[in-house]
Amino acid sequence: MNPPISFGRFFLPGPTEVPPDLFDAMRRPVVGHRSAEVSGLIEAMQPSASRLFQTSRPVYLSTSSATGMMEAAITNLTRRRVLCLTNGSFSKRFHAIAEATGRPADALEAEWGEPNLPQRLRDALAAVPGRYDLVTVVHSESSTGVLNPLEELAAVVHEFDDVLIAVDTVSSLAGAPVKTDEWGLDFVLTGSQKAVALPPGLALAVASERALARAREVEHRGFYFDILKFEKNLERWQTPNTPAVSLLFALERQLDRMMEEGLEARWERHDAMARRTYEWVDHTAARTGRPWHVLAPAGYRSPCVTVIMLPDRLTGPDVVSRALERGYTVAAGYGPLKQESFRIGHMGEHTLDELEALLAILDDVL
Numbered sequence: 001m002n003p004p005i006s007f008g009r010f011f012l013p014g015p016t017e018v019p020p021d022l023f024d025a026m027r028r029p030v031v032g033h034r035s036a037e038v039s040g041l042i043e044a045m046q047p048s049a050s051r052l053f054q055t056s057r058p059v060y061l062s063t064s065s066a067t068g069m070m071e072a073a074i075t076n077l078t079r080r081r082v083l084c085l086t087n088g089s090f091s092k093r094f095h096a097i098a099e100a101t102g103r104p105a106d107a108l109e110a111e112w113g114e115p116n117l118p119q120r121l122r123d124a125l126a127a128v129p130g131r132y133d134l135v136t137v138v139h140s141e142s143s144t145g146v147l148n149p150l151e152e153l154a155a156v157v158h159e160f161d162d163v164l165i166a167v168d169t170v171s172s173l174a175g176a177p178v179k180t181d182e183w184g185l186d187f188v189l190t191g192s193q194k195a196v197a198l199p200p201g202l203a204l205a206v207a208s209e210r211a212l213a214r215a216r217e218v219e220h221r222g223f224y225f226d227i228l229k230f231e232k233n234l235e236r237w238q239t240p241n242t243p244a245v246s247l248l249f250a251l252e253r254q255l256d257r258m259m260e261e262g263l264e265a266r267w268e269r270h271d272a273m274a275r276r277t278y279e280w281v282d283h284t285a286a287r288t289g290r291p292w293h294v295l296a297p298a299g300y301r302s303p304c305v306t307v308i309m310l311p312d313r314l315t316g317p318d319v320v321s322r323a324l325e326r327g328y329t330v331a332a333g334y335g336p337l338k339q340e341s342f343r344i345g346h347m348g349e350h351t352l353d354e355l356e357a358l359l360a361i362l363d364d365v366l
Contacts, residue, residue, distance in 0.1 A: 007019075007020065008350070008351075008354040008357070009327055009328045009329060009354075009357075009358070010328075010329045011328065011329060011330050011331075011344050011345050011346065011350070011355075011358055012329055012330070012331050012343075012345050013142045013171065013194070013304070013305040013331055013343050013344070013345030013347070014142060014170070014171060014191075014193055014194040014305075014345060015193035015194070015199070015200050016193065016194055016195070016197055016345055016347055016348035016349075016350075017197065017348060017349065017350065018197060018198060018199055018348075019197065019254075019257075019349050021253065022197075022198060022199070022250040022253055022254055023199075023250075025249045025250045025252070025253045026199075026246040026247065026249055026250050027246075028246070028249050030245055030246065031245060033239075033242050033243055033245055034238065038238075038243070038245060038248070039236065039237040039238060040237070041248055041249075041252060042061065042234075042237040042238065042239070042248070043237040044252070045059075045248075045251065045252055045255055046058055046059060046237075048255040048256070048258070048259050049204065049255060050206075051259065051263070052173065052174060052255070052258065052263070053173070053178065053180045053188055053204075053206045054177075054178060054179040054180050054181060054182065054263075055180035055181045055188075055206050056181060057180070057181075057206050057207065057208065057209075058206075058231075058234045059204050059205070059206055060204065060205045060206070060207070060227065060230040060231075060234070060239075061202065061203075061204060061239055061243060061248065061251075062202070062203040062204070062205065062225070062230070062239070063201065063202065063203075063239070063241065063242065063243050063244040063247075064201075064202075064203050064224075064225075065191055065200065065201070065203060066168065066170045066189055066190060066191030066203045067093065067097075068203055068224070068225055069189035069203040069204075069205045069225065070093060070094055070097055070136075070168060070189060071097050071101065071222070071225050072187075072189075072205065072222075072225035072226075072227055073094070073134075073136060073166035073187045073189065074094065074097050074098050074101055074103055074105075074134075074136075074166075075101055075103070075218070075220070075221050075222045075225060076187075076211070076214070076215040076218055076221045076222075076225070076226065076227045076228075077133075077134050077164050077166060077186070077187060077211055077214050077215065077218070078098075078103050078133055078134040078218070079133055079214075079217060079218055080104070080130075080131070080132065080133045081103075081104040081105060081106065081131055081132050081133065081134075082094070082095075082098045082103055082104070082105040082106070082132065082133075082134045082135070082136060083105070083106055083108055083121075083124060083125070083132040083134070083135045083136070084098065084105055084106070084107045084108070084135075084136045085108050085110075085116040085121065085135065085136065085137040085138075085148070085153070086107045086108065086109045086110070086116075087109070087110035087111070087112065087113075087114055087115060087116055087138075087141055087144065087146055087148070088112055088138070088141035088142075088143035088144040088146065088334075089141075089143040089334055089335050090138050090141060090142060090143055090168065090170070091116075091136075091137065091138040091141055091168070092107070094136040094138070094166075094168070095107045095136075101222075106132075108120065108121065108124050112143070112144050112295075112336070112337065113144050113145075113146065113295040113296060113297075113307075114146065114297070114300075115146050115147070115148050115149060115296075115297070115300040116137060116148045116149075116153065117149070118149065118152040118153055118155070118156045121135070121153055121156045121157070122156045122159065125156070125157075125159075125160050125163065126160075129160075130162075132163060133162055133163055133164065133214075134163065134164050134165075134166060135153075135157050135163060135164070135165045135166070136165075136166045136167075136168070137150065137153055137165065137166075137167055137168070138167075138168040138170075139167055139168060139169045139171075139172040139173075139176070139178065140169070140170075140171040140172035140175075140176065140302040140304055140305065141302070142170070142171040142194075142302070142304070142305045142334070142343075142345075143307075143334035143335060143337070144295055144296060144307055144334075144337070145294065145295055145296045145301060145302050145305050145306050145307035145343070146295075146296040146300050146301070146302065147172065147176065147296070147300055147301055147302040147303070148300070149300070150167060150178070150183065150185075151179070151183045153165070154167075154183045154184050154185055155183075155184075157184075158184050164186040164187070164208075164210060164211060164214060165184075165185055165186050165187075166186060166187040166188075166189075166211075167185050167187065167188045167189070168189055168190075169188055169189065169190045170189070170190050170191045170194055171194045171195060171302065171304045171305055171345075171347065172190075172195065172302065172303075172304060173188075173190040173195060173196065173204075174190075174195040174196045174197075174258060174263075174266060174348075175194075175195030175266070175267070175270040175303055175304040175347045175348075176195075176267060176270065176271075176302070176303050176304065177267055180206055180208075184208075185206075185208070186207070186208045186210050186211040186214075187205065187206070187207050187208070187211050187227075188205060188206045189203060189204070189205040189206075190203070190204050190205070191203055191204075192204070192247065192251070194304065194345075194347060194348065195270070195304050195347040195348055196251075196254065196348070197254060197347075197348030197349050198247065198250050198251060198254055199247065199250065201244050201247050202244060202247045202248075202251065205227075205230075207227050207230075207231070211227070212227070212228070212231060215227050215228050216228065224240075224241060226240070257349075267303070269351070269352070270303040270304055270346065270347060271303045272352055273303070273346035273347075273350060273351075273352055273355050274301060274302070274303040274304070274306060274346060276352060276355060276356070276359075277294075277306045277308075277344055277346060277355070277359075278294055278301070278306070280359045280362075281293060281294050281306075281308055284363075284366065288311075288366075290311040291309075291311050292308065292309065292310070292311060293308075293309050294306055294307065294308060294309070295307040295308070295309050295337070295341060303346075303347075304345065304346065304347035305343055305344065305345050305346070305347065306343065306344050306346065307333060307337065307341050307342075307343050308341055308342055308343070308344070309340060309341050310340055310341055310342065314366070315332075315339045315340070316331075316332030316333045316337070316338050316339055316340065316341050316342040317332050317338070317339070319332070319342040319362075319365060319366070320332050320342060322365040323358075323361060323362065323365055326361050326364070326365065327361075328358055328361050328362075330342055330343065330344055330345075330358070330362075331343040331344075331345065344358070
């Protein structure tokens with residue numbers, strides 16, 4: 001039997017480890033979701049939630065996984081055709097959603113482990129003017145550990161009239177800078193279970209005024225994920241559908257924690273853990289004389305998750321099982337990378353000291 005996992009030893013790239021006091025918050029008695037108490041809670045959280053997204057706009061709260069808000073981006077924001085920037089499994093999900101909901105879409109593919117680059121996007125948009133009215137991108141692609149150059153990609157989108165940009169920040173928000181207003185992002189979504197460090201079950205999103213104007217032009221926006229309903233209900237500090245009230249209690253406490261730490265300090269903590277992980281990989285390669293390396297190229301690496309490519313005769317599942325025997329949890333590679341890599345999720349409330357302990361265990365494992 002594997003030993004029990006104690007706090008500070010759970011390094012999945014999602015869901016991430018949840019501080020025990022958030023479960024304490026969730027044990028508060030349930031109240032009516034249309035009550036004044038819940039409206040007051042949602043209103044009180046808005047300033048911190050908007051600051052997290054770096055926006056003056058309100059933040060939508062959805063009882064769903066982040067995939068629900070990915071669907072909202074597709075069903076609310078395109079009238080013609082979507083261009084989906086793909087470089088891993090989760091960016092491909094945008095394209096799959098478009099196809100499943102009957103929205104015409106094309107994929108602009110980069111190799112797994114490579115970033116989506118601004119000039120390729122510019123060339124694609126310029127090749128057939130007016131073909132696309134929405135671009136989707138995943139900021140931190142947790143299947144590959146790549147951080148796409150979001151500010152530069154958004155700047156390219158703004159070179160083209162009538163094109164919006166929708167961004168998945170599921171494994172970047174609260175761990176890396178996401179400047180919604182400054183970068184001109186039209187729709188930004190995240191999930192509760194990664195760098196935000198809550199249990200799974202909540203999605204958060206922000207829509208620009210341009211996005212709302214577009215949604216008003218789209219006739220069939222769907223029902224559950226109609227962003228105009230989210231916008232309308234926030235006028236009275238409510239959600240369109242029954243919210244996960246207990247998760248809202250946890251979100252309230254976690255927003256307080258993040259604001260107390262400070263966003264810049266939080267970004268720096270994540271960056272420090274990522275840099276230490278890269279150093280460890282390089283040291284391991286030099287020490288063993290074997291080709292260990294980080295999949296994502298320097299300059300395009302997520303501060304929240306690192307994908308580590310393994311030498312021959314060692315597999316991702318091997319690393320996972322050996323670490324678990326020692327009481328630590330990491331993840332095998334995702335999809336086609338499962339056998340040849342493993343992933344460390346250094347995000348949420350993890351500290352550099354906790355990461356050092358994991359790396360020491362991995363030295364023993366490897």
